[in-house]
Amino acid sequence: MRLIRTSGRGRGQRAATTSTVTRIVERLDRPDLAARDPKAIFARLFDEYAPPLRGYLAGRVGVHVADDLVAETFVVALRRRASYDPQKAPVRGWLYGIATNLLRNHVRQEVRGFQPTAKAGAGDRPAENHDTAVAGRVDAAARLRVLAAELAALSEQDRDVLLLTSWAGLEPAEVAEALGVPASTVRSRLHRVRHRLQGRLVPTEEKQS
Numbered sequence: 001m002r003l004i005r006t007s008g009r010g011r012g013q014r015a016a017t018t019s020t021v022t023r024i025v026e027r028l029d030r031p032d033l034a035a036r037d038p039k040a041i042f043a044r045l046f047d048e049y050a051p052p053l054r055g056y057l058a059g060r061v062g063v064h065v066a067d068d069l070v071a072e073t074f075v076v077a078l079r080r081r082a083s084y085d086p087q088k089a090p091v092r093g094w095l096y097g098i099a100t101n102l103l104r105n106h107v108r109q110e111v112r113g114f115q116p117t118a119k120a121g122a123g124d125r126p127a128e129n130h131d132t133a134v135a136g137r138v139d140a141a142a143r144l145r146v147l148a149a150e151l152a153a154l155s156e157q158d159r160d161v162l163l164l165t166s167w168a169g170l171e172p173a174e175v176a177e178a179l180g181v182p183a184s185t186v187r188s189r190l191h192r193v194r195h196r197l198q199g200r201l202v203p204t205e206e207k208q209s
Helices: 002-026 039-061 063-079 091-119 132-153 156-166 172-179 183-201 204-208
Strands: none
Touching: 039 063, 039 091, 039 156, 063 091, 091 156, 091 172, 132 183, 156 172, 156 183, 172 183
């Protein structure tokens, strides 16, 4: 009888654990971080969001800094978990908001990284009578320099809106949650920045055609 009862408890415990994990998975976009034991939830959150977050940060400040920022993001998130409101927005925007605040400590390094790209190869452009393939590469390099210069010249807020949308793939509502501004402000800034970049990157002859 004892063996039967013990086995039953074991099955019940496994069922309860499975049910808990299922709820965590189902609510991974808006988890309840106020749970007594958040370790299981944060383990799932790390598995889900750390890889894309690392890719986004690596594109801005390099792999080594990105690894540190990802780790620090989840440490801060765990410490500040009571500040997350699942009714307000998905957790992805909240995590990217923490990462963005940490990233801003590296803004100067980031801008310094854009500036050499903007200047690189300025005196190495081949003559205009080269073949089409070379001309295409020259045009691509020139656009990259212009883009890098424009990114470096953007305000911190505009650069974050653009890159959180274009690089991280966040929706305007998630960017709004990340940056602590209204979604309408995000859309307005994004429209303004994209219009500005398009004006700088699209050649005059293309605009006129």
